[in-house]
Amino acid sequence: MLRSKPALMGIILLSVFAAGCGVRFDMQDQPRYKTYKKSDFFKDGRASRELPEGTVARGLLKDNKAFYTGKIDNPDPNVQVATTTNAAGNTIVTSFPNSIDEFPVPVTKELVDRGQERFNIYCIVCHGPVGAGDGMIVRRGFGAPPTYHDDRLRNAPVGHFFEVISNGWGKMNGYAAQIPAADRWAIVAYIRALQVSQDPAEIMNLSPAAPAASPAAQPTGGARQ
Numbered sequence: 130m131l132r133s134k135p136a137l138m139g140i141i142l143l144s145v146f147a148a149g150c151g152v153r154f155d156m157q158d159q160p161r162y163k164t165y166k167k168s169d170f171f172k173d174g175r176a177s178r179e180l181p182e183g184t185v186a187r188g189l190l191k192d193n194k195a196f197y198t199g200k201i202d203n204p205d206p207n208v209q210v211a212t213t214t215n216a217a218g219n220t221i222v223t224s225f226p227n228s229i230d231e232f233p234v235p236v237t238k239e240l241v242d243r244g245q246e247r248f249n250i251y252c253i254v255c256h257g258p259v260g261a262g263d264g265m266i267v268r269r270g271f272g273a274p275p276t277y278h279d280d281r282l283r284n285a286p287v288g289h290f291f292e293v294i295s296n297g298w299g300k301m302n303g304y305a306a307q308i309p310a311a312d313r314w315a316i317v318a319y320i321r322a323l324q325v326s327q328d329p330a331e332i333m334n335l336s337p338a339a340p341a342a343s344p345a346a347q348p349t350g351g352a353r354q
């Protein structure tokens with residue numbers, strides 16, 4: 130027999146404490162459903178629930194249409210873009226009613242440099258170092274892409290290039306899965322640089338004023354040649 134109330138209380142407390150230590154509730158023991166398991170609680174019998182309508186994962190809203198698609202905001206659904214197939218079997222389009230004509234990102238030297246790096250990883254094998262359509266794979270027999278240096282592609286809007294890279298074009302695969310949108314724009318910027326580099330008229334526009342120009346036009350700040 131216990132002789133005092135305090136001793137009794139002590140034993141009770143001890144056993145409560147011991148019980149607390151002995152029984153563990155781990156997270157793996159909680160009442161929860163495994164993926165795709167049956168549920169008696171929901172009327173449709175499925176434990177996996179549909180996402181509420183309109184749910185967008187954080188960071189994946191993609192509300193900037195121009196940036197993610199290269200398309201204008203309200204394309205006219207009645208405008209049909211006619212494509213033809215040329216002698217080389219390539220798909221040719223000459224009007225681009227739904228493509229944006231201006232870059233949706235600032236075009237900086239960093240962007241063009243990044244584009245050059247990405248182009249040399251993903252595109253050079255077919256399109257060649259300056260985009261003339263003579264890459265190594267083509268030299269080994271793959272169908273030749275068109276050159277970037279004709280009037281049609283020189284005048285094509287930037288959105289068209291973005292679309293070709295994203296979704297593919299004729300015989301060419303899309304690269305949306307490998308190349309994030311920002312890098313696709315970087316590649317487009319580099320293609321524009323390549324186009325300028327191979328266009329004599331553009332080069333003339335870029336060349337600095339002749340040395341005979343007025344002294345005010347000379348670079349300031351010392352020994353720049």
Ligand code: HEC
Pocket residue numbers: 218219220221222248251252253254255256266271272273274275290293294298299300301302304316
């Ligand atoms: C495996 C070879 C291959 C690779 C790699 C490749 N392309 Fe192409 N590309 C082609 C071919 C072939 C065509 C012509 C397709 C057709 O007209 O059927 C083409 C067409 C194009 C066109 C012209 C579209 C038009 O309106 O005529 C552009 C622009 C282009 N590619 C950009 C790129 C870029 C940028 C990359 C890298 C991200 C790339 N390509 C990677 C083979 C390739």
